[in-house]
Structure formats: structure tokens, C-alpha cells
Amino acid sequence: MEIIELLKSNSLRVTNHRLAVLTYIHQATSALSHSDLESNFKGEIDRVSLYRIINAFIEKNLIKKIIDAEGQKNYIFNAKHNQKEDVNIQPHYKCKTCNDIIELPELPETYLEKIKGLNIDHINVLAEGVCDVCKEEDKK
Amino acid sequence: MEIIELLKSNSLRVTNHRLAVLTYIHQATSALSHSDLESNFKGEIDRVSLYRIINAFIEKNLIKKIIDAEGQKNYIFNAKHNQKEDVNIQPHYKCKTCNDIIELPELPETYLEKIKGLNIDHINVLAEGVCDVCKEEDKK
DNA sequence: ATCGCATTTGCAACAATGTTGCATAAATAA
DNA sequence: TTATTTATGCAACATTGTTGCAAATGCGAT
Known part of the structure; x- marks a missing residue:
């Protein structure tokens, strides 16, 4: 199983909890909020352990943290976990209704050129709104 | 005093607390974290009142909220408070050492074109790193 | 100026979120 | 299988944010 390999290759012990959490985040079709995770593993994994696992x-x-406009933490599986070298600049879009988080195109080079004079560790770009699907739902 | 006018024209009663807080945020040269505000007004303004004032x-x-990569809330005076119509997309840069937050150039039209198919209420763009001044300080 | 009403404030209590120390349990190396 | 290291659960605590309510204050009308 590749999740097991992922843990091993990152010198994390393979425990049931870690397997369950990482598999869950991996299989999710969009980002999961902290409370999503907490409610999903309620009664199974201690709150404190969940914090430590995350x-x-x-x-x-292995996962990326996305903080939305309300300050809520959301987690998404990081498919590019091995490319640690490059700055984290992946823009995202979050639907305020269904909470789905999807990737947006990267910022254009012309923009990055403009700000390269600054020392930048990472750039968070998060657009928020109500996605088409949810907007349709609202009409009903 | 223009701060008083600002409050009045926004149908907020002019109280000593509101005057003090808005003046403080207005005079600040960079964004203030919530704890900056709380410690500045400790013993003077109740914690709960401060939340309500903010x-x-x-x-x-009148002010803008900027959430950094750690989920900390920062507040900055909104000079363009009267232009409520346009989407909030002002990019910022935050120094992780001195916590100064400055404005970055706006995202290029070409990029906004690319994502205009989505329903977007606002776009948060926050670059973080250690500014030149702080980097120099570290060397000493 | 002052009266009366609406809003703001402080306080207490609570809820949510996140952290630390430590004993026990589990995973890996030997 | 044993020894060692690491992970977990629990209790306690810290921080951050919210709600209800009584008292204080701001402000418009007299």
C-alpha cells in the first residue's frame, strides 16, 4: 500500500491512526477542515493525537494547510510532497457553501518577477465564493 | 477630527473606545495583530468590547482583516473604505520577524481573466518571508 | 440643559481551539 | 523476543472567540 510507503519514507512510524488519517485525506476529493477530521475520527482518535498527527x-x-478567510484550517493531500525545494505558491479556490477547495492556475511569471525583490518563503492565494453547483442548489 | 467623522458617517456612535482603537489602527505604519491591539488596550478596554469594536x-x-499563514488575524486601516463596490483583492507581504504588512502590486488582469469563470467574492494574496531589514538584524 | 431611548460597555460564563506533561501502549531495531 | 524509541490517551491548562444581561454612555428630541 502506497500510504504505508509514504509514512515509512518520511520516517514516520506506521500506526493505525496515521494510516487512517492520511488515507482519509488522500481519498478526499477536496480539502478537509479540521472539524471535518475531528468529527470523522471522533471516539476513535483522541483530539490531541489528531493535532499531533496532522x-x-x-x-x-505530506499534506498542505490552507487557511481560509475566516481563519479556518483546511488540509489537502500534497501530491507533490517530494518536490520540497520550490516555494509553495499554489493558488486555490474555496466554495463558501460546500467548502470544496480546488486548485487554480499558478500566478504568472510577470507577477512573480515584480515582487522578486522581497524575500518570500511562500505565497498564499485563496479565492472564495460560491461555486456554480451550489449557486444552482440555492435557486431551488 | 476626521476619525470622528468616519465613525459618524458610518452610523457608529462616537465613543472613547472606538476613537482610541480606530485612531491607533489608523496611525499604525503596518498591520496590527489582534494581540497587538489587546495588549495595547489592556486594562483600558475589555477584551469582549475590543472584539465587538473590531x-x-x-x-x-473601515479596517481590513488579513489572516496570515498561522491563522493569526491582522488588521489594517482601510484607506479605500468608501469604495465598497470592488472585490477585495489587494495582495500583501508580511515579514515573519517584524510582522510588518505592506501592500504588493495588484494581480495582473491576465490572471484575473483566467479565473473569471468562477464566482469570486474576494481573493486573499499573502506573501510571507523575512524582510531585508530583519535579515540584516539577524546577521549581527 | 436634560430627558428618554437606543446603543455600547463590562462582567460572568461558556464554547471552541490548541498546547504541554506524563504514564502507558505500540512500533521498530537489535 | 527484548530493548529502545516513538506514539497515544488523558488530564490539565492556555488562548481565542461568543453570548446574555445589567449598567453606563451617546445622542436626538424636548
Whole structure:
């Protein structure tokens, strides 16, 4: 199983909890909020352990944290976890209704050129609105 | 005093607390974190009142909220508070050491064109790193 | 100026979110 | 299989944000 390999290759011990959480995030079609995770594993994984598991994954670059306009933390599986070298600049779009988070095209080079004089570790770009699907739902 | 006018024209009662907080945010050279505000007004303004004052300012568009990569809330005076019509897309740069937040150039039209198919209420763009001044300080 | 009403404030209590220390349990290396 | 290291659960605590309500204040009308 590749999730197991992922943990091993990042020198994280393979525990049931870590397997369950990483598999869950991996299979999700969009980003999961912290409360999504907490409610999903309620009664199964201790709240504190969940925090520690998530933080471990973040540190190893296995998942990415996206903070929305309300300050809520959302987590998404990082398919490019092995490319640690490049700055994290992936823009995202989050639907305020269904909470789906999808990737947007990257910022144009012309823009990055403009701001390259600054020392930049990462750039967060998050657009928010109500997606077409949810807008249709609202009409009903 | 223009701060008083600002409050009045936004149908907010002119209280000592509101005057103090808005003046403080207005005079600041960069964004202030919530804890900056809380410690500055400690013993003077109740914690709860401060939350309500800040929220009132946000609602009236007098200040802008910027959430950084750690989920910390930062507030900056909104010089363009009267132009409520346009989508909030002002990019910012935050120094992780001195916490200064400055404005970056706007995203190019070419990029906005690319994503205009989505329903977008606002776009948060926040670059983070250590500014030149702080990098110099570190060397010493 | 002052009266009366609406809004703001402070306080207490609570809810949500996140952290730390430590004993126990589980995973890996030997 | 044992020894060692790491992960987990629990309790306690810290931080951040919210709600209800009584008292104080701001402001328009007299």
C-alpha cells in the first residue's frame, strides 16, 4: 500500500491512526477542515493525537494547510510532497457553501518577477465564493 | 477630527473606545495583530468590547482583516473604505520577524481573466518571508 | 440643559481551539 | 523476543472567540 510507503519514507512510524488519517485525506476529493477530521475520527482518535498527527504530516510535507478567510484550517493531500525545494505558491479556490477547495492556475511569471525583490518563503492565494453547483442548489 | 467623522458617517456612535482603537489602527505604519491591539488596550478596554469594536469596523469596511499563514488575524486601516463596490483583492507581504504588512502590486488582469469563470467574492494574496531589514538584524 | 431611548460597555460564563506533561501502549531495531 | 524509541490517551491548562444581561454612555428630541 502506497500510504504505508509514504509514512515509512518520511520516517514516520506506521500506526493505525496515521494510516487512517492520511488515507482519509488522500481519498478526499477536496480539502478537509479540521472539524471535518475531528468529527470523522471522533471516539476513535483522541483530539490531541489528531493535532499531533496532522502536524507531523504538515512537517513532512505530506499534506498542505490552507487557511481560509475566516481563519479556518483546511488540509489537502500534497501530491507533490517530494518536490520540497520550490516555494509553495499554489493558488486555490474555496466554495463558501460546500467548502470544496480546488486548485487554480499558478500566478504568472510577470507577477512573480515584480515582487522578486522581497524575500518570500511562500505565497498564499485563496479565492472564495460560491461555486456554480451550489449557486444552482440555492435557486431551488 | 476626521476619525470622528468616519465613525459618524458610518452610523457608529462616537465613543472613547472606538476613537482610541480606530485612531491607533489608523496611525499604525503596518498591520496590527489582534494581540497587538489587546495588549495595547489592556486594562483600558475589555477584551469582549475590543472584539465587538473590531467587528463593527470590519463590517463598516473601515479596517481590513488579513489572516496570515498561522491563522493569526491582522488588521489594517482601510484607506479605500468608501469604495465598497470592488472585490477585495489587494495582495500583501508580511515579514515573519517584524510582522510588518505592506501592500504588493495588484494581480495582473491576465490572471484575473483566467479565473473569471468562477464566482469570486474576494481573493486573499499573502506573501510571507523575512524582510531585508530583519535579515540584516539577524546577521549581527 | 436634560430627558428618554437606543446603543455600547463590562462582567460572568461558556464554547471552541490548541498546547504541554506524563504514564502507558505500540512500533521498530537489535 | 527484548530493548529502545516513538506514539497515544488523558488530564490539565492556555488562548481565542461568543453570548446574555445589567449598567453606563451617546445622542436626538424636548
